[in-house]
Amino acid sequence: MNTAITSCLSKAETATPKNSFTATLQDLIEYPTSGIFSKVLLKDNNSQYSLFCLAAGTKIDEHTSPRNAVITVLEGTGNLNLEGKDIALAPGVFVFMPANAPHALQAKANLAFVLTLSEHSPAKREISQQTIDIVKSTAPILKQHGQKITTRMYEIMFRKYPEVKAQFDMSAQANGTQPAKLATAVYSYATHIDNLEALKVMVDKIAHRHVQAHVLPEQYPIVGECLLQAIKDVLRNAATEEVMTAWTEAYQVLAEVFINREYHIYQTTSDCH
Ligand code: HEM
Known part of the structure; x- marks a missing residue:
């Protein structure tokens, strides 16, 4: 669990990039008796600059961020574990953490740093023409067996990963509405894999439901694993190696589309890192 961030500046107190902005960071440093105090100093659509003040002993468990991040230490000491490597934090240390790099942090003494998050625009993953052709060719069979596949998918997922059950409305499982929506x-x-723009409205609706x-x-690989297994179980001989390889790639692309959309929805509903 991440340590709770005890406070964020309200939107009104956060500088906007239209105005020039100067702050004396030493004057803003304020340590809670335990945990984290954070202030968003400045944000725009691409970047966010926040002051983080961690009480001695505070730990932030391993997590990732879909944005590039930079830590600039102002005062105090701590340890940053970045992709398995320990980095000693002390005044003046500057660390760049690429998007999605797992990191964990521990404050040894009261620790203050500026965290800069900047938008990471990964090169859009190109789906190969072969994958597009194979996935499209499976559309009719998916239409025919769609609900059987998704019902099987939930069966596998709830058995193997029972902890996700709490997020679902189990009555929508029992009456088949959720498996039907997923199908x-x-x-x-499958029918629009070569024109993802056409799926925008659908993706948006699902992404909002997901955020709710x-x-x-990190849950996308779980659904991916269970969906692919369900496709195999239901389609049997029709689930050739070629079909499974194409759907593995196609699922990853769809998962990225959702993760990015959901990230932006989460951002607009929270001011904190
Ligand atoms: C690419 C993968 C995914 C697709 C295509 C997908 C699709 C959907 C659809 C169509 C809905 C119904 C939305 C509505 O009611 O309008 C939904 C809801 C939901 N999805 Fe996903 N989903 C995916 C991944 C995930 C993942 C990774 C999770 C995490 C466990 C998840 C959890 C949920 C939950 C909890 C709901 C609400 C269902 C309920 O109310 O019972 N989904 N999803």
């Missing part, structure tokens, strides 16, 4: 989404994706249900990026 429609998977079928729509607190779906996290």
Whole structure:
């Protein structure tokens, strides 16, 4: 669990990039008796600059951020574990953490740093023409067996990962509405894999539902694993190696689309890192 951030400046107190902005950071440093105090100093659509003040002994468990991040230490000492490597934090240390790099932090003494988050625009993953052709060719069979596949998917997922059950409305599972919605989404994706723009409205609706249900990026591999297994179980001989390879790639692309959309929705509903 991440340590709770005890306070954020309200939007009104956060500088906007239209105005020039100067702050004497030493005057803003304020340590809580335990945990973290953070202030957003400045933000725009691409970047966010925050002051973090961690009480001695505070730990932030390993996590990732989809944005590039820089830590600039102002005072205090601590340890940053970045992609498995320990980095000693002390005044003047500057660390760049690429997007999605796992990191964990511990304050040894009261520790203050500026965290700069900047938008990371990964090169859009190109889906190979072969994958597009194979996925499109599976659309009719997915239409025919869609609900059987998604019902099986939830069966596998709830058995193997029972902890995700709490996020679902189990009555929508029992009466088949959720498996039917997922089957429609998977079928729509198969037919529009070469024109993702056409799926924008659908992706937006699902992404908002996901944010309401607190779906996290690290849960996508779970759904992917269970969906691919369900496709195999239901389609049997029709689930050739070629088909499974194409759907593995296609699922990853769709998962990225959702993760990015959901990230932006989470950002607009929270001021904190
Ligand atoms: C690419 C993968 C995914 C697709 C295509 C997908 C599709 C959908 C669809 C179509 C809905 C119904 C939205 C509505 O009611 O309008 C939904 C809801 C939901 N999804 Fe996903 N989803 C995906 C990944 C995930 C992941 C990774 C999780 C995490 C466990 C998840 C959890 C949920 C939850 C909790 C709901 C609400 C269902 C309920 O109310 O019972 N989904 N999803």
